[in-house]
Amino acid sequence: MSDAPKRALVTGGAGLIGSHIVDRLVREGWQVRILDNLEPQTHKNGRPAWINPEAEFRCGIVQDYETMRSALTDIDVVFHEAAYGGYMPEMAKYVLVNSFGTAQMLEIIRDHKLPVQKVVVASSQAVYSEGAAHCEIDGHVTPLLRPAEQLRAGDFQVHCPRCGRPTTSIPTPEGTPGGGETVYALTKVDQERLVLLWGKQTGIPTVALRYSCTYGPRQSLFNPYTGVIAIFCTRLLNRQPPVIYEDGGQTRDLCFVEDIAQANLLVATTDKLDGLPVNVGSGRPTSVRELAGIIAKQLGIAIDPIARGEFRPGEIRSLISDISRIRTIGYEPSVPLEEGIGRYIDWIKTQGAVEDYFAKAEAGLREKGIVQNIAK
Ligand SMILES: NC(=O)c1ccc[n+]([C@@H]2O[C@H](COP(=O)([O-])OP(=O)(O)OC[C@H]3O[C@@H](n4cnc5c(N)ncnc54)[C@H](O)[C@@H]3O)[C@@H](O)[C@H]2O)c1
């Protein structure tokens, strides 16, 4: 794309990542339209104050044909962030919002010959299975998901698919075979593949950004099913211990939301990564137990996390993004974890009383088998 595009549609532009993309676009002189239904799970108090006043805001669902057709009018670049996310018990809703919503959006652009010049879709590192790993005998391997029976027996290690020895985690490049081990992840695979495939068929440039675990100001404090940092903060602020699954040794690649927004702007304004899935993250591992410690320290609340002998089937043990590909267009994670958590906590302090929704959600998660017990 030679001329800088100027009109953007950001679906999910009221949410964590979308709203930061909107701010960045507005700052750089784009005209921005937001389509967001203010999903009650995420936006318990209705329309959030941070929606950029320079952007046009439309409240509606992405899976409604006419709403989407109208939102796509006179748009150069679509940043498709709206999605149903997290470890929620629903199945059909994920498929409807994420898979169907994306497929229909692409059909609308194609069938109405809309002059969209690029679609950037929010994918996720959840499209992988276990991350890449190193085995002392077999070298670079791609282990399979750990079977539920193994976790139930209290063995959390990732074993080599060839020799069965425990492996160590290494950064996962985009070429790693995919997985999709939860309903959410499956619909992220759908979204990414639909967009990239459609791009090849129509010749319209596309990029699928595989975000790692994203956090930062505006991350919903109401959703007990997603966002480990938000959940740990709300637990601690209510003087409750953060709950750790397995032994807390699982690692996450935690990325500050402004870095994710930066990545979106970069891929939208170059053609170098068109047609590709692209990892975005910090490239660094942090264990869940370590994370609980960092948050407790920053909040000044000395409560240790508890591990109650539970696990979540489908949970990935170690997934660190290899960010070499996006580095080739100038991306660099700029906010270290401690600083980012500090900024999130500063924001939480402006949000009034914070409730713990996790405790209420727990029984349902156990009942539906999303959280299970390790055998005694
Ligand atoms: N936060 C992460 O760690 C992470 C990691 C990987 C991928 N992603 C992806 O990034 C995108 C943005 O995630 P986020 O963290 O900003 O989540 P978020 O929940 O903060 O934002 C999503 C926004 O989409 C809106 N939305 C939900 N369903 C909608 C619908 N049917 N129609 C219109 N709007 C709808 C919500 O109201 C919300 O404002 C999602 O596609 C998500 O799957 C997020």
Ligand SMILES: [Zn+2]
């Ligand atoms: Zn091996």
